[in-house]
Amino acid sequence: MEYFIITVIILILLYAFFLSRPSSKGKMLENRIYQTTKTLAKRFGGIEMRDLMFKDSISTAQIDNLLLTSKALYVIEAKNYNGHIFGSEKQEKWTMTVKHVNRKKSRSGKIYTKTYISKYSFYNPIKQNQTHINKIIRLMNIDKNMPIINIVVFGYNAYLRDVSHSEKVFVINSNKLEELIIEHEYMLSYELDLETMISYVDDLIYFDITDKKERRDHISRIKNKYGN
Numbered sequence: 001m002e003y004f005i006i007t008v009i010i011l012i013l014l015y016a017f018f019l020s021r022p023s024s025k026g027k028m029l030e031n032r033i034y035q036t037t038k039t040l041a042k043r044f045g046g047i048e049m050r051d052l053m054f055k056d057s058i059s060t061a062q063i064d065n066l067l068l069t070s071k072a073l074y075v076i077e078a079k080n081y082n083g084h085i086f087g088s089e090k091q092e093k094w095t096m097t098v099k100h101v102n103r104k105k106s107r108s109g110k111i112y113t114k115t116y117i118s119k120y121s122f123y124n125p126i127k128q129n130q131t132h133i134n135k136i137i138r139l140m141n142i143d144k145n146m147p148i149i150n151i152v153v154f155g156y157n158a159y160l161r162d163v164s165h166s167e168k169v170f171v172i173n174s175n176k177l178e179e180l181i182i183e184h185e186y187m188l189s190y191e192l193d194l195e196t197m198i199s200y201v202d203d204l205i206y207f208d209i210t211d212k213k214e215r216r217d218h219i220s221r222i223k224n225k226y227g228n
Contacts, residue, residue, distance in 0.1 A: 029080040029155050029174060030064050036178050037067040037076070044069045044185050047201055053209040054135045060209070061135040067181065068200060071188040072147040074181060075136070077129035081122070082157040089165035093121045096158075125152040126169050140203045147190055153177055 030050060037048035046069030053062045065076040087094030098118045103111060129150050136142065150169040154160065163171050170180060192200075 030078045033065045054207050061132045063132045070192040074149045076151045080155045084159045084161045086162045089126050096120045139207050
C-alpha cells in the first residue's frame with residue numbers, strides 16, 4: 001500500500017510539472033481547438049488538420065490548426081498566454097501583462113501581500129497568421145474568391161483588454177471559436193465543390209513537411225525571431 005501511495009504522488013507531481021511547461025500548455029490549447037474543428041468538420045462536411053508545416057523559396061511556416069469546409073478555409077493560430085493582452089492589427093509587437101500577488105511576512109510576524117506586474121512583448125499574432133495564409137496562397141492554386149479566415153485564439157486565462165483589428169480578422173478566446181465558425185458557415189454564400197475540396201486537401205497533405213529535423217530547425221528559428 002505504501003508503494004502505491006508513493007507511486008500516485010510521483011505521478012501527480014509529474015503531471016503537475018507537465019502542465020506547468022509552456023509547451024505543454026500550448027499543445028493543450030491546440031488540442032482543444034482541434035477537438036472543436038473536428039466536431040465542426042463532421043457537422044459541415046469539412047476536414048480539420050493540425051500542426052502543418054509549409055515551405056517555399058522564402059521561408060517555412062507552421063500552422064497550428066486548420067479547417068476546410070465548402071464555405072471557407074479557417075486558418076487558426078493558437079496563443080496560450082495568460083494575463084491581459086494589448087495590441088492592434090498594425091502593431092509589430094503586442095504586450096502581455098501578468099499580475100503577481102505574493103504573501104510576505106514582516107519582521108514583526110505580520111502577514112501582508114505585495115502585488116507587482118510583469119510585462120512581456122510578443123510578435124503580432126495576426127501578422128504571424130497572415131504569413132501562414134500567404135504561404136498557403138503561394139503554394140496552392142486556391143480560388144481567389146474563396147474566403148480565408150484569419151483567426152487568432154487565446155486560452156481561457158487571457159483577457160483581451162485592448163485588442164483592435166479589422167472585421168476581416170478575429171482575435172478570440174477558445175470558448176468563442178465554435179460560435180464564430182458556425183456563424184460564418186451560415187453567413188457565407190461561397191460554395192466549394194467536392195472535387196476542388198479534395199484537390200485542396202491533397203495539396204495540403206503534399207506540401208506538409210514531415211521531416212523531424214526541418215521541423216526542429218523551424219521551431220528554433222521561430223523562437224529566435226518571435227520569442228515564442
